[in-house]
Amino acid sequence: MDRKRVEELLCLSKKKERLAHAYMVQGGSQKIRKEVGVFFSQLLVCETDDKKTISPCKKCSACLLVKKESHPDVQWVTPEKSILSIDEVRRLKEEIYIKPFSAQYKVFLLEADWMKQEAANSLLKILEEPPPYGVLVLLVRTAHNFLPTIVSRCIRLSLNLELDKEVEQKNAQIIKCILDARRKRNWNEFFNRINAFVKDTEREEQESLVEQVVLLAHASFIQNEAKSAGAGQPQLPERKQTDIMDIKLDTMERILQFRNRLRYNVNPRVLLERLILEFR
Ligand SMILES: [Zn+2]
Incomplete structure (x- = not known):
């Protein structure tokens, strides 16, 4: 409701x-x-x-x-x-x-x-x-x-589950920084960013970040699938080309599995690290 x-x-x-x-x-x-x-x-x-x-x-x-x-x-x-x-x-x-x-x-x-x-x-x-x-x-x-x-x-x-607009924007910025570090293989920066985020936030915010990472992966996955099926560029709202990563089906499946583990109270820091390391 x-x-x-x-x-x-x-x-x-x-x-x-x-x-x-x-x-x-x-x-x-x-x-x-x-x-x-x-x-x-x-x-x-x-x-x-x-x-x-x-x-x-x-x-x-x-x-x-x-x-x-x-x-x-x-x-x-x-x-x-x-x-x-x-x-x-x-x-x-x-x-x-x-x-x-x-x-x-x-x-x-x-x-x-x-x-x-x-x-x-x-x-x-x-x-x-x-x-x-x-x-x-x-x-x-x-x-x-x-x-x-x-x-x-x-x-x-x-x-209804709603992401706070403010939180969403803040999360997007954090995800971008972590992904940049991941791409550049700057591991110090990568682990520090995640560590700092987890330290400064409550579980609810951590879950919303995980959810946003999953949505980002999913958008990339759909875009890639459409491209390889020769369907051209599907219309994804407000998502820039630079955000699209190479996410294959097996990667997407692993990402969803990680996400589900959050329910079993796993350490959110480790989960975020594993999740984002799946991105290539
Ligand atoms: Zn009154």
Whole structure:
């Protein structure tokens, strides 16, 4: 679903008084998930009582406080490395059973990608007996990382995968530098660039870079195939001739295999090195 649709659904379920106590928003990008979290919180605490619209006004003091992340009844839980710890769940538990300060609801936004068994069990207890005013929103990359017992207690909302335009441009620049070093066989530069990128970024950004490298390889592969089939130059939008590399079918297959390994938590630095070394 695109983000607008997700927001409409949330508005409708509030209007029909069919709100649940737990939601899992997955996909999109971290930025978009966060924006959906802000929107949903505003929807729940907005103080403007306007019968004509079902969405939050985004102008009242409650809406503005949510935006500044300082509304007393909207709490963000942003664990280190996106791994929810047992301590964080314990704190959440202490907080959620205290009645809201000024709003009708008390909202908890959890930006988590993983949680250990202990934390999951504790969270499950909260999900089993939430207070009537409590709303938990898990903002996650993918629901696959969570226990089915947790996922099944949440209303799941899937956002379309979107690459942030800014991130995309930054990535393109980094990929170009790494590929240049690869072509010139400047190995020092090659390994240093990858190392620096991995050191400075979170996993989500690393995955988006890998995805972009795969797309680049794929575009080159298609172009080469079309050329050898005598079909002339296929129309690839906005891709310059200099970007096209010699990618054969077996190379493309290996590249896709590497990409899939990212799911099994392999070291992203090693993965990027192996991936780009496939480019000739
Ligand atoms: Zn408002």
